Amino acid sequence: MAAPSSTRLPVGNKDFTHATVVIIGAGVSGLCMAIDLIKRNKTHNFVILEQSSSVGGTWNDNKYPGCCCDVWSSLYSYSFEQNPNWSRQYPGQEEIHAYLVGVAEKYGLYKHIRFNSKVEETRWDDADLKWKTSVVRSGQKDSEFGNSYVLESDFLVSAVGQLNLPRYPEIPGLDDFQGKIMHSARWDWSYDFTGKRVAIIGNGATAAQIAPEVAQVASHLTIYQRTPNWVIPRLDQPVSALEKALLKWIPPLLWRKRALQMDFREGFHSAVADKDSAFAQVIRDSCAMLLKTQLPNQPELWETLTPKYAPGCKRVIITDDYYPTLARENVSLETRRITGITESGIEVDEEDEQEYDLIVLATGFRTVEFMHPIQIYGKNGRSLGDIWKTGATAFNGVTVEDLPNFGMFYGPNTNLGHNSIILMIEAQSRYLNTLVAEVIRARQEGKALSLRPEPSVLQSFNDRIQAYLRQTSFADPNCNSWYKRDDGVITNNWFGTVVDYQRELSKVQWQDYIAEGSGKDRVVGKAATKVSHVNEETLLSDKSLIVGAVGVLAAAGYLVARSKRFKAH
Incomplete structure (x- = not known):
């Protein structure tokens, strides 16, 4: 009712x-x-x-x-x-x-x-x-x-x-390819690229992340590079259980970690904005070092992979495994101009066609x-x-x-x-x-x-x-x-x-x-x-931080002890 x-x-x-x-x-x-x-x-x-x-x-x-x-x-x-x-x-x-x-x-x-x-x-x-x-x-x-x-x-x-909004390259014949084509921002996980011949068009930050993963299982991978990028190490690593616990239970440490990272990144501005800065030279030196240590037996690639423009003009690539990927036997770097895409692959210099099963468009956004x-x-x-x-x-x-x-x-x-x-x-x-x-x-x-x-x-x-x-x-x-x-x-x-x-x-x-x-x-x-904004920089000295952390721990200890006494009564 x-x-x-x-x-x-x-x-x-x-x-x-x-x-x-x-x-x-x-x-x-x-x-x-x-x-x-x-x-x-x-x-x-x-x-x-x-x-x-x-x-x-x-x-x-x-x-x-x-x-x-x-x-x-x-x-x-x-x-x-x-x-x-x-x-x-x-x-x-x-x-x-x-x-x-x-x-x-x-x-x-x-x-x-x-x-x-x-x-x-x-x-x-x-x-x-x-x-x-x-x-x-x-x-x-x-x-x-x-x-x-x-x-x-x-x-x-x-x-x-x-x-x-993905940017698709204006390459003649792009729609004629009979294999699989996908843009990096529209990845089709139903497609298994294991054992496939794969091409990646583009060599920016996205390509540098995709290539190491694809190279592990593809029969062959070719990366098409138009211009090289400045590359610096990521130095990535897991966060330990101890560090997670400290960051969770002592908030000032969490705030301090973020503030120190903020300071470092702000200092990095000169590296990408001022070609004559000391930090920009660090990028040049770091990239040269990576090339020689991660591609020691391929000196012919050192010049090919070294940009002729200022660091920061394009996005600096932060990676630990892009250059090692290029050193793999099943990976090739192609720098010749793409002139067209056929039903079976990619044509370079209007005469050389390379056949593929999958073409990945790592060509960015509009x-x-x-x-x-x-x-x-x-x-x-x-x-x-x-x-x-x-x-x-x-x-x-x-x-x-x-x-x-x-x-x-x-x-x-x-x-x-x-x-x-x-x-x-x-x-x-x-x-x-x-x-x-x-x-x-x-x-x-x-x-x-x-x-x-x-x-x-x-x-x-x-x-x-x-x-x-x-x-x-x-x-x-x-x-x-x-x-x-x-x-x-x-x-x-x-x-x-x-x-x-x-x-x-x-x-x-x-x-x-x-x-x-x-x-x-x-x-x-x-x-x-x-208009208020968050002061993310390191506004406190390490001494002040320690005093603050001790204060937080003392207050927490007091509340725990008080709670126990209350329950006892």
Whole structure:
């Protein structure tokens, strides 16, 4: 028998088609933004749209053999959710993905995430001062309820990042190959490459991780190299049970380990940004040493594998086993130009065809096409394509001209070549949550507020950082990289250190934004709002750390003893 109508909960679409904030992407950035919305703005009225069927972003997409991080595990994690239980100094994909799943579970984010939900278009409504995002359901059963809908929000956040859309090489005949082709970011684990003839096109960080794993079981592996990379040792090793216990039960040691790693990585900035720095020379010397010690009997490869561009112009490869893989009898390095792909293999120099069973495309991502293929229309219906017709730019890397109440993570000029990107993401999240706070408060007062960066301020910011970037190793004309466009303009990398970036985002200057709507008085003429950031550096001396650790242990001991006395009575 049905319950009386007075006891029924209301049913409707208000919470399904309306939200205060919509976040596109459930990777590292999207989860961080959501957690800060809860912690800093006390709001749970947000939706995360995720095209895949799991959280994790790039750590869910990239599941190729050997996939791991090239930043220390203690540093490649949220400052507010440090993990004392990493199994290795450099974690693998599975462990990082499990960490992110655990974070999503701990903070109750799953109830906010809509999986298999693809954003194709989003438009700003000038009259309502809201974003209207078109969502397509890609899940078979979900699509039976309705294959698309429009989700309205006061604020829109892009957390799709730079490493999400695979870049396929423009090689004639790519579709003609009758064997197996797979991109590294779309790995097909149902295919067994044991005993197969395998080709890897590309020799960057991804190829350097895949090659050692494939070479162990393939009958033959050929790596196609266009230009060599600077390679330095990873020196990876397991984290001992003793160290895990110390990090877990004495938190100051965990914090100290992370701070020391932060300091080292920040110091590494000069190695990848200044070709004449002492640290850059260390990279050159380290790479030369590795070549001679790991390929001692193949001096003909030393010059082939030594770059003729500055360290940092392309991503520095951190690995212990790439060069030893090239020394294997079943592995070849091919440096001749690929002229085409046939039904059975790869053709080089238009005359030599090599046959394969599997071709792996380790060719990276479409990094300079931020937000592609999502169609975005801002104020007055202006498209993002028009806004960025001369190149992608964003104020502080997070807000975009003529896109009101919009923020993006890992946007133009926020990538790093020396440190953990999560440090940048946390700074961006706190900055964006400061903007969101004013929009929320305006709505609570029954008003509407839109914020977009002043074009002149954005232009000044971009001119300043581009002037710096032109002096860095990233701009070396002797190499091409995913950091820059074909014309040499660097659209992806930040010019300085993480601390420099945190300082840049340490406050919101409200005069940097055009405020519109009935709630604009909240910010017009308002003094700058300070944005907090985590001090990750070693701010304490070792003596202070020891005193702090002793204090923590003493307090813990006191509480344990007190608990025992209480139970005794």
